[in-house]
Amino acid sequence: MNIDQAIKDRRSIRGFTDEPVSQELLEEIIELANRAPSSMNTQPWHLHVLTGEPLEQVRRGNTERMLGGVPPSREIEDYAAYEGEHRDRQIEIAVQLFEAMGIERHDKERRQDWVMRGFRQFDAPVSVVVCFDRSLLTNTIAHFDTGAMTYGLVLAAWSRGLGAVINGQGIMQSPVVREVANIPDDQVILTCVALGWPDDNFVANSVVSRRRPTANTARFLGFDG
Numbered sequence: 001m002n003i004d005q006a007i008k009d010r011r012s013i014r015g016f017t018d019e020p021v022s023q024e025l026l027e028e029i030i031e032l033a034n035r036a037p038s039s040m041n042t043q044p045w046h047l048h049v050l051t052g053e054p055l056e057q058v059r060r061g062n063t064e065r066m067l068g069g070v071p072p073s074r075e076i077e078d079y080a081a082y083e084g085e086h087r088d089r090q091i092e093i094a095v096q097l098f099e100a101m102g103i104e105r106h107d108k109e110r111r112q113d114w115v116m117r118g119f120r121q122f123d124a125p126v127s128v129v130v131c132f133d134r135s136l137l138t139n140t141i142a143h144f145d146t147g148a149m150t151y152g153l154v155l156a157a158w159s160r161g162l163g164a165v166i167n168g169q170g171i172m173q174s175p176v177v178r179e180v181a182n183i184p185d186d187q188v189i190l191t192c193v194a195l196g197w198p199d200d201n202f203v204a205n206s207v208v209s210r211r212r213p214t215a216n217t218a219r220f221l222g223f224d225g
């Protein structure tokens with residue numbers, strides 16, 4: 001697949017078939033993701049790839065704690081709720097997803113169901129837990145570098161027919177993930193990527209999120225001679 005095509009067509013996938021993904025294929029994808037640029041070539045990231053029983057344990061732990069009212073526990077600095085145009089975009093994509101799924105605005109049960117799916121990492125067969133070196137916790141560049149690698153991972157997966165969704169929900173109860181995956185103390189959990197073969201019958205997988213036009217995201221200076 002040509003790179004423009006992969007970038008253009010990729011979208012977050014939130015419904016998967018039960019078909020497993022081989023370790024060999026995951027290694028191939030990670031090898032490509034590892035080619036990401038990083039500040040001074042520091043390569044601050046570490047990936048923990050879960051499937052089978054360990055992933056089920058994470059799902060169970062996440063679900064039990066969320067349902068039990070345990071407040072979310074992340075390892076990166078907690079952010080305030082989005083406001084203004086960011087909040088507007090957050091709502092826009094939620095509306096698109098709920099409309100596709102036929103979830104009514106006031107249908108609390110199905111909305112809750114959707115949120116719980118997120119905490120189960122959309123029942124994906126694989127979860128890639130994305131960490132970076134704790135020594136760089138306050139170094140924003142390390143977050144940038146790890147994000148660049150993660151996008152490469154998702155694109156490499158997409159070009160092989162795999163679907164993925166980068167998601168904070170799956171590591172919302174980070175202590176569970178840390179314990180089950182035995183994450184070393186010198187690493188910080190940043191996010192995770194739920195990954196698998198897309199279920200073509202899952203309607204939310206067709207949702208194409210909107211983007212601002214280029215004219216609203218970039219300025220050009222000195223081009224008119």
Ligand SMILES: Cc1cc2nc3c(=O)[nH]c(=O)nc-3n(C[C@H](O)[C@H](O)[C@H](O)COP(=O)(O)O)c2cc1C
Pocket residue numbers: 010011012013014093118165166167168169170191207208209
């Ligand atoms: C850091 C990060 C965290 C995200 N967390 C979630 C999440 O918890 N749940 C979810 O459904 N999608 C999550 N997403 C996916 C975004 O909602 C999605 O990328 C965005 O709406 C654009 O849609 P697209 O990926 O289909 O282009 C996350 C994406 C990123 C980059």
